[in-house]
Each structure stands twice: as structure tokens, then as C-alpha cells.
Amino acid sequence: MNKPDARPLLLLNPGPVTLSARVRAAMGGPDLCHREPEFADLQRAIRGRLLQVYGLDPRRYAAILMTGSGTSAMEAMIASLGPANSRMLVIENGVYGERLSKIAAIHGMSSVPMTLKWGEAIDNARLRALLDEHQDVSHLAMVHHETTTGRLNAIDPIARLCAERRVTLLLDAVSSFGAEELDFPGWGIAACAATSNKCLHGVPGTSFVIARRDALGDDAPQRTLYLDLATYCREQDNDGTPFTQSVQSFYALAEALEEFEEQGGWRARHARYEALAEQVRSGLLALGIRPLLPEGASSVVLNAYHLPANVSYERLHDHLKAHGFVIYSGQGSYAKSIFRISTMGEITAEDTQRLLSAIAALLR
Numbered sequence: 001m002n003k004p005d006a007r008p009l010l011l012l013n014p015g016p017v018t019l020s021a022r023v024r025a026a027m028g029g030p031d032l033c034h035r036e037p038e039f040a041d042l043q044r045a046i047r048g049r050l051l052q053v054y055g056l057d058p059r060r061y062a063a064i065l066m067t068g069s070g071t072s073a074m075e076a077m078i079a080s081l082g083p084a085n086s087r088m089l090v091i092e093n094g095v096y097g098e099r100l101s102k103i104a105a106i107h108g109m110s111s112v113p114m115t116l117k118w119g120e121a122i123d124n125a126r127l128r129a130l131l132d133e134h135q136d137v138s139h140l141a142m143v144h145h146e147t148t149t150g151r152l153n154a155i156d157p158i159a160r161l162c163a164e165r166r167v168t169l170l171l172d173a174v175s176s177f178g179a180e181e182l183d184f185p186g187w188g189i190a191a192c193a194a195t196s197n198k199c200l201h202g203v204p205g206t207s208f209v210i211a212r213r214d215a216l217g218d219d220a221p222q223r224t225l226y227l228d229l230a231t232y233c234r235e236q237d238n239d240g241t242p243f244t245q246s247v248q249s250f251y252a253l254a255e256a257l258e259e260f261e262e263q264g265g266w267r268a269r270h271a272r273y274e275a276l277a278e279q280v281r282s283g284l285l286a287l288g289i290r291p292l293l294p295e296g297a298s299s300v301v302l303n304a305y306h307l308p309a310n311v312s313y314e315r316l317h318d319h320l321k322a323h324g325f326v327i328y329s330g331q332g333s334y335a336k337s338i339f340r341i342s343t344m345g346e347i348t349a350e351d352t353q354r355l356l357s358a359i360a361a362l363l364r
């Protein structure tokens with residue numbers, strides 16, 4: 001535990017994020033029963049504001065709220081909207097793409113993996129060939145921002161392929177929603193999974209799926225009790241909830257969304273992250289620390305870097321933690337070779353400057 005008088009740690013891991021004072025304070029709101037009208041008001045406000053993030057029409061799209069981390073939204077999306085008798089193509093270029101495949105397998109869906117090296121760009125010609133080969137593919141699931149490496153997968157060309165072939169597009173936008181472009185109507189996104197505690201700066205506990213209402217057909221056999229999107233949507237449209245929601249996390253999300261709007265919405269958040277990421281990137285390059293991905297391939301949310309020579313991840317992590325920063329390791333085969341820095345949350349240019357000074361001090 002942090003000593004109470006110590007300066008709080010700044011989180012540079014990809015969620016949960018460092019909270020603003022007002023979002024933290026919002027969690028202390030009044031005790032509330034989820035069957036009371038005050039809860040209905042809170043839920044309605046959050047659902048409306050979530051659609052507003054990308055200017056979506058509530059008659060065509062629904063924001064569906066659930067209590068659980070981002071993975072619960074991924075699983076709800078796949079289990080509720082994945083194919084029953086056809087197949088789903090899943091693009092894997094990191095941990096989260098692989099997780100989409102795992103979810104499909106657990107729910108008994110037949111999937112076709114398009115497996116790439118972690119961090120590799122998606123080859124659209126190869127994707128086209130795979131779709132040619134597997135004519136029974138009706139759905140395509142993929143990750144927008146693959147947090148494993150920081151790669152922002154380009155959706156536009158894939159969306160065009162999906163539209164051409166009437167393939168339903170399901171996106172994991174857990175680490176991009178609120179800070180990267182998501183063109184729901186233009187890309188024909190049927191649904192996307194996201195969470196409160198990444199680019200929206202809320203607390204962990206609430207995740208959500210934005211779904212096109214016409215994709216939420218009630219005719220498919222229900223494959224999950226707790227994560228069924230049609231059930232959640234029906235109840236939430238009637239101001240109810242099928243199960244207890246994390247009320248305090250709802251309070252925080254409502255406040256975070258208000259703050260988000262006041263700060264200028266997703267474009268302003270994109271610009272803010274971009275400036276911070278660029279500052280870190282150029283500062284680290286000056287110290288001889290190279291990014292994992294080529295220029296322009298990363299999201300503004302998170303960048304991965306090669307560990308400097310002769311510095312283990314543990315040493316870098318512990319040194320930075322002693323200076324007030326929590327960074328993030330690589331996963332799997334990258335566990336010993338990279339580190340990751342996210343600039344989501346209540347982080348300023350002054351903070352990132354101190355981070356760079358602390359890294360410079362370690363390398364001296």
C-alpha cells in the first residue's frame with residue numbers, strides 16, 4: 001500500500017487510469033437502489049452520453065451497460081451477436097484478438113482465425129483471400145487498438161470488404177473508444193465493446209457495448225444468461241436493469257462523461273493523448289530508446305518501446321515506481337523485451353516530463 005502521505009502513483013498502464021478529482025469524488029454519491037427512479041435517471045443519462053461520444057442516433061444504436069471489466073463486454077458481444085450456424089473470422093495480431101477467438105470457442109462457435117505476428121499490420125489481400133476461401137463466414141471480429149503492441153488496426157479497408165460481402169463487423173474498441181476515430185455508420189459497425197476505465201477516464205466496474213439496434217435480433221437462441229445483450233437492452237430501454245449494476249461506477253462514469261464533453265469530446269482527447277505520446281516518444285528516442293512499431297502505426301493511447309540495453313523490465317518498473325509512475329510490461333513473447341506507456345487518464349505534460357527525467361536518471 002501507498003503510505004497515506006506519499007504522493008499518489010500516476011498510472012501509465014492501459015487502464016485503470018489515474019482519476020481526476022471530480023470523478024473520484026463522484027463515487028461518494030448517495031447510496032442508491034437499482035430499482036429506484038434515481039438509478040433510472042443515472043442510467044438513462046449515461047446511455048445517452050455514450051451514444052453522443054460519436055454522435056450516434058439513439059433510434060439506430062443502443063449503448064448497453066453491464067457490470068464487469070472490458071472482457072465482459074467482449075464476451076457479451078460475441079456470445080450475443082456471434083454466428084449460430086455460420087462462421088466467424090477472427091483477426092489475431094495480439095493478446096486481445098486471440099481472446100476474441102477463445103471466447104468464440106468457449107461459446108461453441110465455429111471460427112476461422114487470421115493469425116498474424118503480434119504487432120504485424122493486417123494484410124488486406126490475405127484477408128480477402130481468406131474470405132474467398134471460407135464463403136460461410138458471416139461475421140468478422142477484430143480489435144481496433146491492439147493494446148498488446150499499441151498498433152491501431154486500420155478498420156476502413158476491412159469495413160469495405162465486410163460491406164461488399166455482407167459480413168457483420170464486431171469490434172473490440174475497449175482501448176480506443178473515446179480517443180480514436182470510430183465511424184459507426186461509415187464502417188457499418190454492428191457492435192463494439194468498450195469500457196469506462198480507459199479513454200473515458202471512469203473507474204473499473206462498468207463496461208458496455210454499442211450495438212446497432214437491428215443487429216440485436218431476439219430470434220437467436222440465447223447462449224448466455226448474464227451477458228445477453230438483447231436482455232440488457234430491452235430492460236434498459238424500459239429504464240430497468242436485469243441485474244444489480246455497480247452504482248458507484250455508474251456515478252463515476254456519468255461524471256467522467258460530463259468532463260469528457262466539457263473538454264471537447266473524442267477529438268480533443270485524441271489531440272491531448274497525441275501530444276503526450278509524442279512528447280514521450282521523442283524524449284525516449286533522445287535517450288536511445290526505440291519504439292516497437294514504425295512511426296504512424298501506433299494509437300495515440302499507448303506506445304510500446306524496446307527496453308534499453310542492460311536494463312530489465314523489473315529494474316525499470318521499480319525505479320519508476322519509486323519516482324511515482326506505474327508503467328506496463330510486455331506480454332507473452334514480449335515480456336522480457338518491451339515496456340508500454342499509456343498516456344490515458346489525468347496525466348499532464350509536466351508529468352511526462354518528470355517521467356522522462358526519471359528514465360534519464362536511471363540510464364546515466
Ligand SMILES: *Cc1c(COP(=O)(O)O)cnc(C)c1O
Pocket residue numbers: 014015069070071072074096143145146147172173174175195
Ligand atoms: C483492456 C482491454 C480489454 C479488457 O481487459 P479487462 O482486463 O477485461 O478490462 C479488452 N480489449 C482490449 C483491446 C483492451 O485493451
